Amino acid sequence: MDGQRAEPNGKDERDIVLSARDVTVGFGPKIVLDKLNLNIYRGEILGFVGASGTGKSVLMRTILRLLPRRSGMIEILGQNFDKLDESQRNALDMRLGVLFQQGALFSSLTVRENIQVPMREYLDLPKSLMDELAHLKIRLVGLAADAADKYPSELSGGMIKRAALARALALDPELVFLDEPTSGLDPIGAAEFDELIARLRDTLGLTVYMVTHDLDSLFSVCDRIAVLGHKRVMVEGTINDMLAYDDPWVQAYFKGKRARSIVPQQETAAGRAESTGDSRGK
Ligand SMILES: Nc1ncnc2c1ncn2[C@@H]1O[C@H](COP(=O)(O)OP(=O)(O)OP(=O)(O)O)[C@@H](O)[C@H]1O
Secondary structure (H helix, E strand, O other): OOOOOOOOOOOOOOOEEEEEEEEEEEEOOEEEEEEEEEEEEOOOEEEEEEOOOOOHHHHHHHHOOOOOOOEEEEEEOOEEHHHOOHHHHHHHHOOEEEEOOOOOOOOOOOHHHHHHHHHHHHOOOOHHHHHHHHHHHHHHOOOOHHHHHOOHHHOOHHHHHHHHHHHHOOOOOOEEEEEOOOOOOOHHHHHHHHHHHHHHHHHHOOEEEEEOOOHHHHHHOOOEEEEEEOOEEEEEEOHHHHHHOOOHHHHHHHHOHHHHOOHHHHOOOOHHHHOOHHHOOO
16 A cells, blocks of 8 residues: 555556545755655545644645746646646635635634624625525534624634634535634534544535544545645555555554553444543543
């Protein structure tokens, strides 16, 4: 397993929604990602992990075109941004949702107004319709209707994450990027957020790219895991693939004390359902 996925017959029948090929990113003389390859498949929740400073945020920001790459190709939903004109890029951007770390809501806007930011940017809708849509998104992420008129400073950490998720879902995206979605949440709040993401994937047919350090998320909701190391995706696959991979960081991460408190539960089919917050934060 080296991140260059090859099926036995040389073909991959799965629907690829994001494909990064030989992506190289650097700052000055420092190369952070070197010929990185990664596929994300439709309908999956991919957990993206790696030691601090390996380039997880850099990759996500490169995919979102917030950082330039030196070389390589990125295709999203079958399209190569480099070959699109501005209106096509906008159309593609609308099919992506992003939840940045810490939620990144605008503090001077209410939850409703925050959710409407992407609508105002990309769509020309009457206010009444935008209000209705914001209300739907608020309910979708499990917030009470009265959260709509609250400012971020009036929300708990868990509510901020949900409001930020509602904003990420404002335009009904197909592919959602989540940067450390459960960081800062208490164990129960984190488990509930994981469940919400899994439910939305099932009901909305989302594909989810989740950067996370949270072992519980990896074990409980991620279908596949990709590990960033040595400037590329060094291993991708299931938990069992991680456990079998011979690398000191991967072994320490997936077989360390924290992981041992979670792994045995996951070895049964019931494990996914059982793995709610009790092992978090140990
Ligand atoms: N704008 C920048 N200019 C120079 N170096 C940068 C810039 N952004 C990131 N880096 C460097 O790129 C490397 C990867 O950073 P990145 O933030 O992607 O790590 P990460 O894997 O997301 O870490 P963490 O898990 O701690 O969030 C680091 O060495 C960082 O210092």
